[in-house]
Amino acid sequence: MRTELSAADIARYQNEGFLHVPGFLTGEETVELKAAVLEAVAALGSRRISGDELAWESGEGYYDHVFTQRLNLWRLSATVKRYMLDPHLGRLVCRLAGTRGMRVWHDQALIKEPFGNPTAWHLDNPYWSFHSRQAISIWIALEDATLMNGCLWFMPGSHKLARYDNVGIGEDLAGLFKVYPDMAQIDPVPVPMKAGDCSFHNGLTAHGAGANMTRGRRIAMTCAYMPQGSTFNGTTNVLPPSYLKTLKVGDMLDNEAVNPWVAQEVSA
């Protein structure tokens, strides 16, 4: 795992709201993580989220054909957990986001299947149960992600224009720009990746992906991180109902079983 980024990389992330990191995982690590992800996805079957409480099944709608989406694999797979909670990664996301600590919000396998629909332009953080301008996600390519099979695209600097108004990932590719017309003035940047590359993006950066025009699978593993001290904003999202019952707006989201703390490797 590549764990060092330059000051210029960090400045670029903060300015543009995303960063491509080539060769984040070694070939061996990529093979190991991919096998663990595919095993956990298979174990879930049509259940979208691991854990006993949330029944969220995949079906045959438009969104089901954007990607095979399976959440919180860290709960199922010790290998996935080891990668997503790796202290080196913990330090990296804190340095990029400028925070002192992070918790896992959720992880997700996102597999754009052959001929899968595009991922409409969207922001992530407005879906979640906390608001933060420093939330960050990692997106790790476990197969090459290309212009042909639906690599990610980002709008540089859009995180500075974003509020917390939400727009669903639906059939309208450009629905986001009805809410944020100024974002549509930005030139989008595609980020093709080799297997083992990753990108980081701010939870308020506009991003999307094209259709998968190939007969291969675009396989990615992602994890979203919530800054230490984030508080409940009243949105349910993926919080388990038994925990949700105990929460009032403004409460700290610090339940270790739901949102585990990500340790930071101490630099020399």
Ligand SMILES: O=C(O)CCC(=O)C(=O)O
């Ligand atoms: O994989 C995709 O197509 C979209 C990924 C995404 O929206 C995310 O990681 O936040």
Ligand SMILES: [Fe+2]
């Ligand atoms: Fe997203």
